[in-house]
Amino acid sequence: MAAMRTESVLILGGGLMGLALAHKLARRGSTVEVLSRRRNEAAGFVAAGMLAPHAEGLSGEQLRLGQLSLDLIPAWVNQIETDSGLCCGLRQCGIVVPFATATQRDLYPTAYLGETLDRSGLEREVPGLGPNWQAGLLFSQDGQIDNRRRLMRALETACVSLGVRFQEGVEVQEILRDGDTFRGVRMRNAEGEMHTLTSQKAVLCCGAWSAQLLPALAIVPVKGQMLSLQGPRDSLKRIVFGPGTYLVPREDGLLVVGATSEPEAGFMEGLTPFGQQQLQAGIDTLLPEASQWPPMERWWGFRPCTPDGGPLLGRSSVDGLWLATGHHRNGVLLAAITAKLLDKCLGNQPLNKTEQPLMHAFRWDRFHEQD
Numbered sequence: 571m572a573a574m575r576t577e578s579v580l581i582l583g584g585g586l587m588g589l590a591l592a593h594k595l596a597r598r599g600s601t602v603e604v605l606s607r608r609r610n611e612a613a614g615f616v617a618a619g620m621l622a623p624h625a626e627g628l629s630g631e632q633l634r635l636g637q638l639s640l641d642l643i644p645a646w647v648n649q650i651e652t653d654s655g656l657c658c659g660l661r662q663c664g665i666v667v668p669f670a671t672a673t674q675r676d677l678y679p680t681a682y683l684g685e686t687l688d689r690s691g692l693e694r695e696v697p698g699l700g701p702n703w704q705a706g707l708l709f710s711q712d713g714q715i716d717n718r719r720r721l722m723r724a725l726e727t728a729c730v731s732l733g734v735r736f737q738e739g740v741e742v743q744e745i746l747r748d749g750d751t752f753r754g755v756r757m758r759n760a761e762g763e764m765h766t767l768t769s770q771k772a773v774l775c776c777g778a779w780s781a782q783l784l785p786a787l788a789i790v791p792v793k794g795q796m797l798s799l800q801g802p803r804d805s806l807k808r809i810v811f812g813p814g815t816y817l818v819p820r821e822d823g824l825l826v827v828g829a830t831s832e833p834e835a836g837f838m839e840g841l842t843p844f845g846q847q848q849l850q851a852g853i854d855t856l857l858p859e860a861s862q863w864p865p866m867e868r869w870w871g872f873r874p875c876t877p878d879g880g881p882l883l884g885r886s887s888v889d890g891l892w893l894a895t896g897h898h899r900n901g902v903l904l905a906a907i908t909a910k911l912l913d914k915c916l917g918n919q920p921l922n923k924t925e926q927p928l929m930h931a932f933r934w935d936r937f938h939e940q941d
């Protein structure tokens with residue numbers, strides 16, 4: 571049992587990383603304040619909630635980080651559910667990745683970690699799968715969490731019950747420093763008043779917007795458009811992760827369909843006919859019967875993307891300002907390990923032999939060193 575702490579930490583960003591870390595720190599007795607600009611733009615609300623290190627075909631340290639997080643998730647969710655009294659909608663439902671040919675399947679980076687499927691295996695796992703798919707991989711260790719409707723709400727509730735303070739509608743304008751040392755932030759509150767908030771420790775969890783506060787961070791937005799359809803309950807048991815489109819069935823039959831990947835869009839908001847057509851074409855090919863299911867919602871968001879697709883974790887160039895950002899396509903998966911690692915760093919706890927090289931691998935300046 572770790573000792574209780576009395577430190578005070580400012581969290582910049584009220585998305586999934588900010589909340590996961592606030593929850594962890596508050597559980598250890600830290601005083602935590604979360605500054606959030608517009609909570610519903612957070613990638614944690616926008617994502618489909620896949621827990622998919624294997625289905626996403628990750629490799630190297632990103633796969634290792636994802637697998638570590640996947641292992642932590644049941645206990646992490648259990649803590650959130652206990653502290654909030656709310657269910658997070660965690661389901662280890664398995665993910666099927668379909669391919670046109672067996673050769674394509676066998677070349678997939680994580681093929682060696684999945685169960686090999688032929689056409690009849692695919693039909694067994696995904697009844698109604700479109701006819702183009704002749705081979706597949708089943709990753710039964712992967713799953714999902716109902717991020718949009720449940721996890722975010724449960725985390726907020728857990729944080730409030732542990733005394734975390736929130737400011738919503740707050741725009742951080744500037745990181746204040748004394749030389750290389752963090753001193754606080756200059757911010758505009760929801761009423762339009764400018765304030766200075768002093769603090770010795772903060773964590774930047776601003777996702778796609780991170781570089782607006784620290785321009786040296788190599789993070790750009792990658793827009794994703796999504797939609798949901800209401801299917802019959804239990805119509806699909808597995809997630810189907812096709813090329814360019816995935817189908818994530820919630821327990822009540824809601825089918826979350828994602829996602830376009832539009833780096834060229836920058837921060838351009840809104841749905842586009844082309845993006846929605848892309849999703850529709852993906853549904854038609856993967857699960858033709860779902861084309862008849864009524865659409866429920868359509869939305870978009872911005873993934874925080876780094877040059878190698880991995881997150882930025884740990885120290886920043888400003889002493890006292892830490893980083894938990896840049897999780898690209900895997901924020902929901904990586905929230906548990908991110909909160910654990912950053913909590914250790916902030917509390918000066920030693921990292922173990924597995925964690926140390928990962929923190930090194932995901933340091934913010936790894937791209938600069940290659941220049």
Ligand code: GLY
Nearest residue numbers: 828829898899900
């Ligand atoms: N996690 C999948 C995506 O970002 O679309």
